[in-house]
Amino acid sequence: MGNSALKAHLETAQKTGVFQLTGKGLSEFPEDLQKLASNLRTIDLSNNKIEVLPPLMGKFSVLKSLALNHNKLTALPEELCKLKKLEALHLNGNQLTQLPAAFGQLSALKTLSLSGNKLRTVPVQLCSLRHLDVVDLSRNQIQSVPDTVGDLQAIELNLNQNQISQISSQISYCPRLKVLRLEENCLELSMLPQSILSDSQISLLAVEGNLFEIKKLRELDGYDKYMERFTATKKKFA
Structure with missing residues (x-):
C-alpha cells in the first residue's frame, strides 16, 4: 500500500x-x-x-x-x-501465549476478546480488572480453570473449545458472572463443581460437547436452583 x-x-x-x-x-x-x-x-x-x-x-x-x-x-x-x-481490546486469531504482567492496569477495560490464541491458562491479570463485562478465551489451549478465577469481575466468560478438564469451585464466587460457556471441552460431570449450580450467580451455563450427557446434568443437586436463575433471567430479557 x-x-x-x-x-x-x-x-x-x-x-x-x-x-x-x-x-x-x-x-x-x-x-x-x-x-x-x-x-x-x-x-x-x-x-x-x-x-x-x-x-x-x-x-x-x-x-x-x-x-x-x-x-x-x-x-x-x-x-x-x-x-x-x-x-x-480485540485480539482474536493471533499467537499469544500470555499477557503482559501489567495487563491489570487497563482499568477501563470492559470487553476482551482473545479467541483463537495459544493461551494455556486463564490469565490471573484479568482479576484486577474491575469493569470487565465480557471475556472471550475460546479456542485456546486452556486445560484448567485456577482458584484465582474467583476474583474475576466479568459478567460473561467464554471458554468454549479449549481442553478444560478441571474447574476450581472458586468460580462460583465470581460476584458478577452470569454467563459461563464451557462447550466442547474435556469435562467429566464429576469435575463440574456443583456449587456453580447451587451457589453462584450464573444463570446461563453452556456445557454441550463435553464428556457427559446433558441430561445427567439435570440430575445433579442444585440444578433446580440453577433453573430458577435461568428462568428468572429469561423472563427479564423476554
Missing part, C-alpha cells in the same frame, strides 16, 4: 478519531499513527500480518477501542498497559 493511501487514511482519522485499515497485508504497525496519538479513539488493524506492536502503543492516551484480530502477534508490549481509557 502506497504512502499516499496511508496519508489519506491518516487525514480522515485526524477528523474522525477513527483509524481503520484492515486486510491490507501490513507487516508492521504504521509508525505514522503516533502523530495522532492524542486524538485517536479507535484503531482497527485486523486481518493484516503484524507480528510486533511497538512500545509507542503506550502513547495513545485517549484510545477506547483497539482491534488487531487475525494478525501474527506472539506477545504484547508492556507499554500497551498504559492505555487508561481503553474499553475494548
Whole structure:
C-alpha cells in the first residue's frame, strides 16, 4: 500500500478519531499513527500480518477501542498497559501465549476478546480488572480453570473449545458472572463443581460437547436452583 493511501487514511482519522485499515497485508504497525496519538479513539488493524506492536502503543492516551484480530502477534508490549481509557481490546486469531504482567492496569477495560490464541491458562491479570463485562478465551489451549478465577469481575466468560478438564469451585464466587460457556471441552460431570449450580450467580451455563450427557446434568443437586436463575433471567430479557 502506497504512502499516499496511508496519508489519506491518516487525514480522515485526524477528523474522525477513527483509524481503520484492515486486510491490507501490513507487516508492521504504521509508525505514522503516533502523530495522532492524542486524538485517536479507535484503531482497527485486523486481518493484516503484524507480528510486533511497538512500545509507542503506550502513547495513545485517549484510545477506547483497539482491534488487531487475525494478525501474527506472539506477545504484547508492556507499554500497551498504559492505555487508561481503553474499553475494548480485540485480539482474536493471533499467537499469544500470555499477557503482559501489567495487563491489570487497563482499568477501563470492559470487553476482551482473545479467541483463537495459544493461551494455556486463564490469565490471573484479568482479576484486577474491575469493569470487565465480557471475556472471550475460546479456542485456546486452556486445560484448567485456577482458584484465582474467583476474583474475576466479568459478567460473561467464554471458554468454549479449549481442553478444560478441571474447574476450581472458586468460580462460583465470581460476584458478577452470569454467563459461563464451557462447550466442547474435556469435562467429566464429576469435575463440574456443583456449587456453580447451587451457589453462584450464573444463570446461563453452556456445557454441550463435553464428556457427559446433558441430561445427567439435570440430575445433579442444585440444578433446580440453577433453573430458577435461568428462568428468572429469561423472563427479564423476554
